[in-house]
Amino acid sequence: MPELPEVETTRRGIAPHLIGHRVRTVQVHDRRLRWPVPAAISKQVPGQTIRALRRRGKYLLFELDHGHVIVHLGMSGSLRIATGDEPRRPYEHVVFVLDNGERLALRDPRRFGCVLWTDADPEQHRLLVGIGPEPLSRACSGDYLYRLSRGRKPAVKSFIMDARVIAGVGNIYASEALFRAGIHPARAAGRISRQRYQGLARAIKATLRDAIAAGGTTLRDFRGGDGRPGYFRAALKVYGRAECPCGRCGAPIRQRQIGQRSSFYCARCQH
DNA sequence: CCGGACGCCTGTCGGC
């Protein structure tokens, strides 16, 4: 489900309900996520206060008094705030019960997400340590992408979706940013000029900023922490629009697999 | 070392 804008929307929605509140208990109803939910979660977390909620790429980092809970929403995960008397919904595998009576519930039908615990620097966790710069940071520049891409044969779309290159760009926003930059998604990453990477870096940032401002993209069931859907779907130019006329030139939007992922582009506008 | 393919899961949708 979630790419960076959806994770950021979730973070902003749930943070006000969590910061400064103490976790009373953690209910693990099914520990069989992408990685087993560690027993330390239900042992270490109760009694601790949530101090901050940060995002790194598509990961959410819950800072507690001592240690961090690391959450990834995978393909179908979502987080919501529930009141104390609301019944647990299907697939809500992990529930954090807070001292204010509210609960934070992780729903994840496909169980590709994870809930982990670390008492060390979360940025140094093995799942986070190798990931690239935040796309909205200055470090993610056209020059950076240009330099890193030299000699690389894979498609530029696969390149910008590689978390070691940039953190948080997924299948929707890769297609959208490449359309915005006028770059064909299948072009070899190593054969794109510095100038065009500068345009691509700008396009990635603008696309993600716009999507965050719209509350993310709801394709099926994504809800922000406030329960509202994201409105960026209406702003998608190519993703999910196979055969529809390109809004810029009118040619039909193409769909094909690139790196085993569905990709959408305009063959006339993108080269 | 790099790049591509494979699994992990379940729900939904379109076609026959």
Added chain:
DNA sequence: TGCCGACAGGCGTCCG
């Protein structure tokens, strides 16, 4: 109507 295959917003791991 019902069944079955294809496909889905991610990503670590394995293999060549």
